[in-house]
Amino acid sequence: MRLAELSERSGVSTATIKYYLREGLLPAGRQINATTAEYDEEHLRRLRLVRAMIQVGRVPVAKVRDVLGHVDDDSLPRTIRLGAALWALPQVPEPDEDDEYVQAAHLEVDKLLDQLGWENAKQLITISPAYRSLVVAVAAFRRIGYTFGAELLAPYAELMYRTAVLDLDNMEAYPSEAERIEFAILGVILNEPVKQALHRLAQEEETARRYGFE
Amino acid sequence: MRLAELSERSGVSTATIKYYLREGLLPAGRQINATTAEYDEEHLRRLRLVRAMIQVGRVPVAKVRDVLGHVDDDSLPRTIRLGAALWALPQVPEPDEDDEYVQAAHLEVDKLLDQLGWENAKQLITISPAYRSLVVAVAAFRRIGYTFGAELLAPYAELMYRTAVLDLDNMEAYPSEAERIEFAILGVILNEPVKQALHRLAQEEETARRYGFE
């Protein structure tokens, strides 16, 4: 198919597709001649993935490029590809290590990991963006005057761990390696909006149950 | 304290504070004379809240204004204030109701709510942004070729419901109404980054447990 058809079937304007091509989010089509390029179902699929990441996952274009680079890198073993995709995702600004709240948050999060026995996560704390995000968020709570210590975090972490087990179970249900990788990426990028929405729905439900509508 | 000190103690530049004042995120200081205004601890606290929402919660400035408007509106009953804060948060673009994937997602999500017995949430589906976000995300999965039906969503929803119970329990632990409201706002805005980070950490932990580091 040609650009116009790719645009029609994906619902993305040709101008935007050209932009994605330029930015390297979409591989170039097979060049038929100087003015025509041919795209296939793979392009359509990739384009839909890109759109989902940008619109639903709110992933910036540059990050999408990074993530896709890892997805396409067949030379990497699976866990590395998974990790690379996770880590290429948008992050909270770097924590200011001199800030007293950040330091307190570090202690609290480290205590939490000890309590939970997350030995693998502990090994990653120097490099994991998830760890840094957690520290930044916990520090923000403290700065406003609310403590969000290990004892409050632990039950959440327990639930999130069970969520992660579900994620990986679902991923393993797919037969091909390629699908598993793509689903894992989606599981990080699109799953979070799903869980966030479920969470808010659950909050609405429980609030209504406790206090009614008025 | 004056602008310069407010800036120093909060770590926010005077130019940005002026911008927040202009945008109505921060109430004006007490005017001492034509060129001096006096700010107090409440201003500092509010400023930190605003910063946390913008930087950690990634809430757009306009939304912060809306949320704070509800926080400050003493005439509203608590559940409404809570709901108003929840609903003022950034949303996914409106789902296109003509889209076949969106329609399928609607059916799937409705089925899920029935299965779970979330009767209160069902009543809110016409207006709840959380419901719409969920539909958009589920539709995005389907569009790429992965089904994320009620039977896969249900265990996640169960875990999220337990998370919401924790949220409300934590909120109720605060003695004053004002603190509870503020904590509830934070619980929606800052808690989500916390949970998201815990989730990713948990994914990293479980991935490492299943597959090791190589």
Added chain:
DNA sequence: CTTCTCGGATAACGGCACTATCCAATCAGC
């Protein structure tokens, strides 16, 4: 008195996701 700082108003900036405009090559319909 004069130099410094204050806060208000306004304009400018930089990043990002697109989008509009040109253009020459080429395809489709007659």
Added chain:
DNA sequence: GCTGATTGGATAGTGCCGTTATCCGAGAAG
């Protein structure tokens, strides 16, 4: 084979948004 529409590439422009820089005249400080 001619002609008008379409194609894809290059480039510049747009709109939004969070932030910052520049002026300015009115006090405060030494």
